[in-house]
Amino acid sequence: ETKHGGSKNGKKEGLSGSSFFTWFMVIALLGVWTSVAVVWFELVDYEEVLAKAKDFRYNLSEVLQGKLGIYDADGDGDFDVEDAKVLLGKYKHRWNNYIIQLSYSSLFFVCYVQITFYMAWQTGKCCVMFVEHHRYVRNLFPFCNKSGLKERSVPAQPPPESEETIQPAEKSYVESEPEEEIQSVLHEALHSQPVSYEYDMDVEKTVSDPEAPGDSELILEDAIEHYTEPKHEKQTETEDTGGTKISPHQLHVYPIKVSVWLGLSKNIQRQVWWKRNKKKKKPKLLNKFDKTIKAEIDAAEKLRKKGKVEEALRAFEALVSQYPQSPRARYGKAQSEDDLAEKMRSNEMLQKAINTYDEVVSLPNVPSDLVKLSLKREADRQQFLGRMRGSLITLQKLVQLFPSDTSFKNDLGVGYLLIGDNSNAKKVYEEVLSLAPNDGFAKVHYGFILKAENKIAESIPYLKEGLESGDPGTNDGRFYFHLGDALQRMGDKEAYKWYELGYQRGHFASVWQRSLYNVKGLKAQPWWTARETGYTELVKSLEKNWKLIRDEGLAVMDKKRSLFLPEDENLREKGDWSQFTLWQQGRKNENACKSVPKTCALLERFPEATGCRRGQIKYSIMHPGTHVWPHTGPTNCRLRMHLGLVIPKEGCRIRCAQENRTWEEGKVLIFDDSFEHEVWQDAENYRLIFIVDVWHPELTPQERRTLPAI
Numbered sequence: 001e002t003k004h005g006g007s008k009n010g011k012k013e014g015l016s017g018s019s020f021f022t023w024f025m026v027i028a029l030l031g032v033w034t035s036v037a038v039v040w041f042e043l044v045d046y047e048e049v050l051a052k053a054k055d056f057r058y059n060l061s062e063v064l065q066g067k068l069g070i071y072d073a074d075g076d077g078d079f080d081v082e083d084a085k086v087l088l089g090k091y092k093h094r095w096n097n098y099i100i101q102l103s104y105s106s107l108f109f110v111c112y113v114q115i116t117f118y119m120a121w122q123t124g125k126c127c128v129m130f131v132e133h134h135r136y137v138r139n140l141f142p143f144c145n146k147s148g149l150k151e152r153s154v155p156a157q158p159p160p161e162s163e164e165t166i167q168p169a170e171k172s173y174v175e176s177e178p179e180e181e182i183q184s185v186l187h188e189a190l191h192s193q194p195v196s197y198e199y200d201m202d203v204e205k206t207v208s209d210p211e212a213p214g215d216s217e218l219i220l221e222d223a224i225e226h227y228t229e230p231k232h233e234k235q236t237e238t239e240d241t242g243g244t245k246i247s248p249h250q251l252h253v254y255p256i257k258v259s260v261w262l263g264l265s266k267n268i269q270r271q272v273w274w275k276r277n278k279k280k281k282k283p284k285l286l287n288k289f290d291k292t293i294k295a296e297i298d299a300a301e302k303l304r305k306k307g308k309v310e311e312a313l314r315a316f317e318a319l320v321s322q323y324p325q326s327p328r329a330r331y332g333k334a335q336s337e338d339d340l341a342e343k344m345r346s347n348e349m350l351q352k353a354i355n356t357y358d359e360v361v362s363l364p365n366v367p368s369d370l371v372k373l374s375l376k377r378e379a380d381r382q383q384f385l386g387r388m389r390g391s392l393i394t395l396q397k398l399v400q401l402f403p404s405d406t407s408f409k410n411d412l413g414v415g416y417l418l419i420g421d422n423s424n425a426k427k428v429y430e431e432v433l434s435l436a437p438n439d440g441f442a443k444v445h446y447g448f449i450l451k452a453e454n455k456i457a458e459s460i461p462y463l464k465e466g467l468e469s470g471d472p473g474t475n476d477g478r479f480y481f482h483l484g485d486a487l488q489r490m491g492d493k494e495a496y497k498w499y500e501l502g503y504q505r506g507h508f509a510s511v512w513q514r515s516l517y518n519v520k521g522l523k524a525q526p527w528w529t530a531r532e533t534g535y536t537e538l539v540k541s542l543e544k545n546w547k548l549i550r551d552e553g554l555a556v557m558d559k560k561r562s563l564f565l566p567e568d569e570n571l572r573e574k575g576d577w578s579q580f581t582l583w584q585q586g587r588k589n590e591n592a593c594k595s596v597p598k599t600c601a602l603l604e605r606f607p608e609a610t611g612c613r614r615g616q617i618k619y620s621i622m623h624p625g626t627h628v629w630p631h632t633g634p635t636n637c638r639l640r641m642h643l644g645l646v647i648p649k650e651g652c653r654i655r656c657a658q659e660n661r662t663w664e665e666g667k668v669l670i671f672d673d674s675f676e677h678e679v680w681q682d683a684e685n686y687r688l689i690f691i692v693d694v695w696h697p698e699l700t701p702q703e704r705r706t707l708p709a710i
Contacts, residue, residue, distance in 0.1 A: 037046025054127050067330075083615055095326040107621035283369035290328040293319070297328055309343055312336045327366040330359055330372060336604040338381065347385060354381050358394075371401060379411070388418045406432045410441045410473070419660040422449050428636045443478045454570060456486045467498075477507030477516050481632075484514075488630055489573070509636065512657045515674035517614075517710055518633040526677075528639055528670040534697045538606045540669050542643045542692065545602055549690050550645040552596040556580060560595060564621060575626025575681065579618045579691075586613035599690075608694045611708040614638050615693025624651070626681040633673035634710050637699060643690040651683030663689060 014463040038190075202254035300315035313336035319329035322675065334356035341350035357378035361371050375398045381477065382391035397406045410433045418423035426449045432442040447462030463483040466474050480502030487495035499511045508514040513524055530539040543547070556563055564578035582592050582600060593600035602612055609617060615638045633640070642654075653662050654669070656677040661669060671677065681687055695704050 049372065052500070082230065106298070112120060128549055148635050165630060178680050181297065200323070213339070244593050266354070284367040285331075285370050286328055286375075287365045287367055289323075289365070290326055293323060293326065293329070297326075297332060300329075300332055309336055309339045313340060324364060325365075327363045327370055329358050330363065332375075334374070338377070350381055350385060354385075357381070361397075368402075372398070375401075376411075379415070379696060383418065385414075388415070390413055393420065394503060406436045406439060410439070413445055417445070417449075422452060425633060435538065438469065440466045440471030441473045442466075443469065444474050444476070448479065448482055451482050451486055456489050460486050460490070477502060477503060477514075480505075480507055481514055481516065485629070485631070509674075513636065513672070513675045514632045515634055515636050518674075519635075519637055519696075519699065519707070522636055522696050524636065524672065524674075526659060526671055526675045527661070528667065528672065530670065532697075533639060533670060533694070535606075535608055535694055538692070538694070539641070539670075541602060541606070542641070542668055542690070543666055544692075546604070546643055546645065548686070549596075549599050549643065551643060552599050553580070553688060553690065556595050556619070563592065565617070571631050573627040573629055576623035577620070577628065579620050581616055581618040583610055583612075583615075583617040585616075602690070608693075609692050611704070612638055612693050612695050614693065614695075614707065615640070618691050618695065619645075620689050620691050622652075622679070622681045622687045624681055624683055624685065626679075629654075629678035630676050630678040633674050636672070636674040637696050637703075637707060638693045639670055639696060640673045640694040641694065642671075643667070643692070644669075645690055646688035647684065648683030648685045648687060652681050652687045654679050663687070 011220070051168055060686065064667055094106060103611040143652055144246075215570075290297065296319060300319060303315055304312035313333065316329055316333035316336050318332050323329055334353050337349055337353035337356055341353055343348070355499065357374045360366060360374040366374075375394055379391045381397070382388075382394060392412070395408065395412040395415045399405075399412050409428055413425045413428040413432070416422070416428065429442045429446040429449070430440055433446065440609070443462045443466030445466075447459040447464075447466060450459035450462065460483065463479055463486065467479055484495040484498045487498065496511060499508065499514060502508045502514070503511050507516070509518065509524060513528070530536045533539075564580045567577045575603060580592065582589055582596065582603070583660060588600070603617060609615075614635050644665060644667055645667045647663045647665050653660050654671075654677060656671045656673075657675045699707075
């Protein structure tokens with residue numbers, strides 16, 4: 001009996017096929033639940049999709065024939081190829097976003113699982129359709145048209161009606177109502193540039209500094225043309241049904257819920273709600289008159305977009321001459337001059353573009369969106385030329401014309417920061433936060449200003465909440481830098497969490513190396529030897545002549561103590577720390593060198609030090625009871641040498657990254673001050689050292705000549 005599957009008591013042993021399948025499904029579904037239950041589900045409502053499909057009265061073949069003037073997407077007054085590209089998803093995903101949020105309660109040992117599949121049943125076949133969680137969901141049923149379901153085959157790759165396959169870094173989708181997102185593109189074009197508070201024309205060539213505020217194109221048409229969605233996880237494709245044609249009568253789709261109990265307990269508590277984006281008005285770039293000459297404007301604009309800048313400029317100049325009251329023609333002329341200035345690298349031509357942008361606003365009947373674009377671009381180009389006060393006047397005009405637009409106030413605050421007027425910038429951001437308390441851009445800048453005022457504790461919540469908002473313009477290394485620094489000064493270990501996040505987002509070379517003005521690829525280590533730097537002759541000369549350097553420094557301390565100026569970068573927690581500078585940014589201080597002539601003559605032989613435009617050469621005296629906060633230098637382009645002159649036997653030390661060292665009289669310490677470092681002076685007497693900054697040895701001669709000073 002046992003041999004044939006039975007037992008002595010007549011009962012069969014082992015699991016039946018159905019029982020095994022049941023447990024297999026339980027385990028499989030439990031695995032699925034544990035992998036997805038803690039993420040945000042983002043699904044599409046099938047009924048809503050069908051409703052939108054029924055409302056969409058024209059199929060894509062009619063769209064391409066130019067019969068949908070009401071779907072004009074670029075504000076040019078009619079429907080053309082550019083609008084068709086929008087509908088085809090070439091520019092931007094157009095479906096409304098639906099967001100589903102899941103909250104759940106943790107259960108002890110037992111739980112209830114419910115998963116919904118979309119089952120598509122075709123005569124003789126069936127397949128499961130599902131959507132991976134994603135901020136922008138795909139249309140599950142791209143074959144829908146005005147009659148409900150359009151007969152078509154399901155190919156292995158998505159057809160153009162549903163979605164267009166493009167570069168991995170971007171995804172495009174189709175929207176039945178393309179105009180609803182255009183305003184968001186305008187907003188991005190106007191307000192999403194990276195923030196920069198230091199004007200520098202050459203830094204982009206060799207250094208990964210933050211972009212200058214005016215470097216990104218702000219024209220609406222170009223903004224739409226180049227706009228792409230952020231890169232997200234790869235989405236799951238709808239299953240291929242084998243290439244067979246699907247008709248409205250053959251295909252049926254059903255949501256199927258699978259419920260599994262694992263133990264006896266109450267259900268997981270879930271709360272679900274949907275959020276639908278509001279429709280936004282599309283911008284208008286043409287007034288009534290410009291619509292009558294639209295064909296001529298389009299012809300000139302196509303030349304510009306094809307890169308035929310000189311021809312485009314001549315075409316727009318002819319239009320302006322013929323129609324002097326046309327805002328759009330004059331704006332096209334300004335754009336062409338702007339493009340030509342970049343091509344020619346001509347500041348004179350750029351100034352012409354700035355003047356023309358300003359002329360656009362002075363014309364009658366200018367659409368407000370065109371006013372915004374013109375003034376915004378004018379301000380950016382003024383900043384690019386270093387004309388910060390002129391840019392500030394332009395931004396003030398924008399705020400006066402559009403007082404309810406807080407983004408322009410934010411830009412005005414940046415304008416004040418660019419000229420060092422923190423007081424007025426602070427007032428602007430206080431006004432923004434009174435109107436929009438959750439404005440992340442205003443919060444990070446307000447926190448930045450508070451920290452500059454040494455209001456460390458007050459600055460932290462603004463910096464933290466601003467960064468957590470993820471608003472455009474907040475993802476900047478300076479804000480991670482200053483938030484971490486503020487937390488460190490408050491003794492909060494959370495500082496390194498933000499440094500780590502800044503590193504992960506590409507702002508810092510590492511958690512420890514947090515300089516912001518860098519050249520990529522340079523060797524990075526906290527401590528260096530003379531041989532590693534290649535500057536052995538300089539080190540030997542300093543160590544050989546250390547007493548000469550010391551004696552001249554002590555003489556200045558005795559007779560001209562006023563030449564030693566207190567440290568002014570707010571790096572001290574407590575104590576007394578002063579410096580006497582001989583070279584700054586590669587420039588010699590002639591008056592200072594008169595007090596220490598032999599020391600300066602000695603250094604003249606070493607251009608790697610005297611020519612280092614991102615460093616200094618100076619004496620540094622630190623008195624007992626001084627503590628220098630953990631901090632980093634501004635750039636990875638230099639190394640710092642410390643020559644010990646007067647060093648107490650105990651109580652003085654320096655930490656760079658995670659290693660502490662001490663000074664010795666007549667010996668040189670070399671470290672990379674772009675790494676976090678900290679200093680303690682707990683001795684009974686003062687400490688005097690001589691600081692010499694040198695170019696990083698891996699910088700090329702060309703880089704040493706062209707890198708801007710810091």
